[in-house]
Amino acid sequence: AQSVAQPEDQVNVAEGNPLTVKCTYSVSGNPYLFWYVQYPNRGLQFLLKYITGDNLVKGSYGFEAEFNKSQTSFHLKKPSALVSDSALYFCAVRDGGAQKLVFGQGTRLTINP
Amino acid sequence: DTGVSQNPRHKITKRGQNVTFRCDPISEHNRLYWYRQTLGQGPEFLTYFQNEAQLEKSRLLSDRFSAERPKGSFSTLEIQRTEQGDSAMYLCASSYREKLFFGSGTQLSVL
Numbered sequence: 001a002q003s004v005a006q007p008e009d010q011v012n013v014a015e016g017n018p019l020t021v022k023c024t025y026s027v028s029g030n031p032y033l034f035w036y037v038q039y040p041n042r043g044l045q046f047l048l049k050y051i052t053g054d055n056l057v058k059g060s061y062g063f064e065a066e067f068n069k070s071q072t073s074f075h076l077k078k079p080s081a082l083v084s085d086s087a088l089y090f091c092a093v094r095d096g097g098a099q100k101l102v103f104g105q106g107t108r109l110t111i112n113p
Numbered sequence: 114d115t116g117v118s119q120n121p122r123h124k125i126t127k128r129g130q131n132v133t134f135r136c137d138p139i140s141e142h143n144r145l146y147w148y149r150q151t152l153g154q155g156p157e158f159l160t161y162f163q164n165e166a167q168l169e170k171s172r173l174l175s176d177r178f179s180a181e182r183p184k185g186s187f188s189t190l191e192i193q194r195t196e197q198g199d200s201a202m203y204l205c206a207s208s209y210r211e212k213l214f215f216g217s218g219t220q221l222s223v224l
Binding site: 103 | 144
């Protein structure tokens with residue numbers, strides 16, 4: 001069975017600084033990896049995905065994530081944080097042969113002005 | 114593209130009552146998912162449809178829960194004999210090219 005761990009419930013970063021939100025996963029087959037973001041009073045929105053190809057994937061709003069197979073990680077990054085990036089971020093994984101997407105518990109990202 | 118629509122936005126019910134939620138996916142999306150989310154947790158998979166066929170159902174879903182997608186378009190999720198533990202946000206999503214598009218959810222409160 002697949003699983004996702006987001007080890008940090010909360011991450012605080014100063015505006016303009018780089019940010020990282022951590023994610024590790026476990027899956028029996030080939031991993032399909034995703035990041036979703038949830039802004040207050042809004043639905044979950046897709047940020048980026050890794051299916052195959054380059055280990056560094058770029059997504060919406062300047063975010064990127066790096067797939068590391070040996071460490072089974074898929075950390076979310078952004079070079080320069082904005083206050084508007086403050087939100088709840090979810091990492092998710094599914095086995096390539098299935099449709100069930102399993103989400104982590106989420107990390108609350110707060111960017112301080 | 115009007116997005117995924119869910120109704121109602123909020124539902125308050127008494128324990129033991131039945132409730133039904135509706136989801137209208139994005140029209141050209143043939144895959145539809147139901148998830149449940151409680152405060153401080155990530156979305157938890159409930160069930161998945163490809164067109165009108167229900168292809169996967171979580172083992173966590175008791176027999177009080179049933180979902181349908183009769184014509185491969187909108188879907189309904191029914192909870193019978195609601196319990197306080199059913200209180201949660203129920204999310205619907207449809208997918209295209211590996212991306213899930215979520216609705217705003219139905220917040221269920223069981224008193």
